[in-house]
Amino acid sequence: MGLLDRYRQFEALTEEEVNAGKRAEAAARRARELEQVPPLDLSRTTWPGVPPPDVVGAITFAARRGLHRYADRDAGALRGELAARHGLDAARIVVGDGAAALLESATRALVEEAGDELITPWPSYTLYPLMARRAHACPVPVAGFGVDAILAAVNPRTRLVALCNPNDPTGELVPLAELRRLLVALPERAVVLLDEALRDYAVSEAVDDTLTLLEDHPRLIVFRSFSKAWGLAGLRVGYAIGGPGSEPLLEALAPSLGVGDLGQAGALEAVRGHGTLARSRGARVAALRTELRDSLRELGYDVAPSEANVLWVAGPGGGALAAKLQRLGVLVAPGAALGDDTRVRVTVPHTPELAGRVLRAAELARDL
Incomplete structure (x- = not known):
């Protein structure tokens, strides 16, 4: 096609039709450019970077010191460090193989008979209905997140x-x-399992504000994780905190043979040497979260308010949105498996450059 022929094709078109075609061409061109870079995986809620070198060093030292020995079943050093961090008695803290494993153990320990019910707002963490069924309880998902x-x-x-x-x-x-x-x-018989795996990303309250409730409410158990903002998901370490008198229950939640030595070493070094790491990461993500949320809304997306490292986003087509973003090199979690097929979960990137990439992909996906 010659240059003159190219322009003649637009003679019968309105200006709006010409501009629409140009926008579609531009979107397709940008989509091809995005296909040339590695995919950006925002489908997981774990921290994307590697741990600090001294944390890796502590794990390595623990391995070299002797994998032939059993780990400390009580995780005494780690529990003591966590107790000092939170201003609590170490007997009110139990360390386990991740917060998820402790939540499952608590459910099994507390369900008294088949047919007991576990209530959870929905959509929420997909483990909760599963752990209820495993304990022969009935999961009761309720729409909405309010009290x-x-x-x-x-x-x-x-x-x-x-x-x-x-x-x-x-x-x-x-x-x-x-x-x-x-x-x-x-x-009186209802116990609250408060899962605070993403607590470090909340900025409207101090990270330990909820622990003040434990003194007056013995039917509350708080669960924390080293898998998210701490960035130690591969170690599978978490802990639970109870109020006065919770010690026998917490002891029953502990893994029979304790947490692995490498997990204890890594988590202990993280707490001792990098006590502000999780919160500093949380603050960084919170700032990017606000900017990304506002920009997505300007593009026409429905984005729920968030105090986590995720955004719950509705766009054209729900599940189709996840597929469109994947074609553009951005992987997100489709909402169908999470409780709402009209939305996707987007983990907030940890740098402005990556957030900009999400916005470019979202703009293209809107026009596809």
């Missing part, structure tokens, strides 16, 4: 309330005052 929705589902069969706070995948946070209201209103 009133939870209380409306409470009945004599209610044994557990599993609350992911901030919530995965929506990013919502139940604030301290509302948590207190929930604990006061629940019946």
Whole structure:
């Protein structure tokens, strides 16, 4: 096609039609450019970077010192460091193979009979219904993330309330005052499992504000993880904190042979040598989260408020949006498996450059 022929093809088109065609060509050209770079995986909630060198060194030293020996079953050094960090008695802390394993152990220990119910807001962490069934309890997902929705589902069969706070995948946070209201209103036999794996990304409250509730509410157990902002997911280390009198229950949640020596060494060095690491990462992500959320909204996307390292995003087509973004080199978690097929979960990137890449892909996906 010659130059003159190229321009003659536009003579019968309106200006709006010409511009639409040019936009489509530009979008296709940018899409081809994005296909030439490695995919950006934002489908996981773990920290994407490697641990600090001295944490890796502590793990290496523990391995060289002797994998032929059993680890400390009680994780005494790590529990002591965590107790000092949170200002608690070490007997009120148990270390386990990740927060997820401790949550499952707590569910099995607390379910008294088949048919007991576990209430959880929905969408939320997909482990909760599964761990209820494994303990022969009935999962009761309730729509919405507020305290009133939870209380409306409470009945004599209610044994557990599993609350992911901030919530995965929506990013919502139940604030301290509302948590207190929930604990006061629940019946005596109901226990709250408060999953705070993403707590370091919340900036509207201090990270340990919720621990103040433990003194007055013995039916609360708080779960924390080294897998997220701490960036030690491969070690599978987490811990649970209870109030006064919770010591026998917490002891029952501990792994029979303790947490592996390498996991203990890595988590201990992280706490001792990098005590502010998780919070500093959380603050960095929170700033990028706000900018990315606002920019996505300007592009026409529906983005829920978030206090986590994820954004719960609705765009054209729900699951189709995940497929479009994947074609553009950005991997996100489709919402269908997480409780809402109209949305996708986007993990907030940890650099402005990567956030910019997400925005470019989102703009292209909108026009595809």
